[in-house]
Amino acid sequence: MPRILLIKMSSLGDVVHNMPVATDIRRQLPDATIDWVVEEQYVPLVRMHPAVDRILPIALRRWRRNLFSGANWREFGDFRKQLRSAPYDAIIETQGLLKSAFVAKLAHGLSYGFGPATAREPFASRFYDTSFEFPPAAHKIFRYRSVAANALGYQVMTGIDYGIKPTGPKPGLVKGRYWIAFHSTARAAKLWSEPDWNELVRIMEAAGCACILPWGSEAERQRSERIAAAGSAAVVPPKLSIDEMSALIAGAEFVVGVDTGFMHLAAALTRPVVGIFCDSNPVDACPVGPGPTAYRGQIGKPPAAREVADAIREVAPGSL
Numbered sequence: 001m002p003r004i005l006l007i008k009m010s011s012l013g014d015v016v017h018n019m020p021v022a023t024d025i026r027r028q029l030p031d032a033t034i035d036w037v038v039e040e041q042y043v044p045l046v047r048m049h050p051a052v053d054r055i056l057p058i059a060l061r062r063w064r065r066n067l068f069s070g071a072n073w074r075e076f077g078d079f080r081k082q083l084r085s086a087p088y089d090a091i092i093e094t095q096g097l098l099k100s101a102f103v104a105k106l107a108h109g110l111s112y113g114f115g116p117a118t119a120r121e122p123f124a125s126r127f128y129d130t131s132f133e134f135p136p137a138a139h140k141i142f143r144y145r146s147v148a149a150n151a152l153g154y155q156v157m158t159g160i161d162y163g164i165k166p167t168g169p170k171p172g173l174v175k176g177r178y179w180i181a182f183h184s185t186a187r188a189a190k191l192w193s194e195p196d197w198n199e200l201v202r203i204m205e206a207a208g209c210a211c212i213l214p215w216g217s218e219a220e221r222q223r224s225e226r227i228a229a230a231g232s233a234a235v236v237p238p239k240l241s242i243d244e245m246s247a248l249i250a251g252a253e254f255v256v257g258v259d260t261g262f263m264h265l266a267a268a269l270t271r272p273v274v275g276i277f278c279d280s281n282p283v284d285a286c287p288v289g290p291g292p293t294a295y296r297g298q299i300g301k302p303p304a305a306r307e308v309a310d311a312i313r314e315v316a317p318g319s320l
Contacts (some may be wrong), residue, residue, distance in 0.1 A: 012261025181255030198230035
């Protein structure tokens with residue numbers, strides 16, 4: 001049985017985009033053993049994919065905060081021991097960073113990744129045994145799937161299957177129809193304006209659909225509260241885990257979000273999705289999934305609320 005190692009450690013959206021790789025490998029090589037190295041906070045996400053046999057949590061983000069901690073170095077030693085416990089027939093590294101290339105180098109086996117023109121950190125390509133280049137307009141999912149297909153000798157299949165399903169019960173936040181607004185993102189320039197969110201909340205409330213506004217930090221919670229004040233049917237939930245968020249997404253009528261991981265998770269879970277782009281390129285990062293998806297905006301040209309409402313009509317015609 002071939003042993004395959006996937007290395008996609010972060011962030012949430014990139015981990016989601018790597019899910020079809022595991023689906024493809026399981027379909028093409030049904031007897032393969034698939035291991036996955038991922039940052040510890042995203043283990044619940046990878047656990048949703050039944051094709052992954054073993055998850056190897058890594059805590060680079062936490063370890064780097066205290067490089068002189070003996071406990072951290074012992075944890076790293078345990079991780080390294082697990083990683084090197086058996087050789088791999090192929091190591092598929094689709095992050096293209098020096099840190100992920102370093103992890104690939106620690107493992108035993110031939111490694112495959114991006115060439116210098118495609119890797120986010122070009123020097124990382126020197127650590128792979130074989131590398132591949134892709135045009136800038138190629139979507140991230142196609143790149144990830146193609147690295148695995150080239151490494152393992154099969155063709156990328158048409159269509160896309162993330163292969164994941166929520167594992168927990170849906171939080172009982174509202175009765176009836178609801179949509180989710182993912183308004184937060186790690187980079188401030190990618191945020192959509194609060195007045196536009198307010199207008200969209202009012203448009204959907206007039207159509208009888210409640211809005212749920214999740215958050216992750218205190219600043220995001222305050223932003224959720226301000227947007228929720230625009231309508232009487234908007235709900236600010238308690239802080240949700242990845243499992244709870246996934247179940248909430250699965251029950252939504254549709255999802256609207258800026259370029260953030262949970263927006264992409266919604267596409268993976270087959271929900272109708274509208275992506276809002278204000279400071280990132282939608283060409284290689286637009287929502288893609290088995291369900292209907294659309295996006296509005298581009299770098300430096302955020303969309304108006306009415307444009308986003310029109311996109312909602314496209315992906316979820318009965319909602320407006």
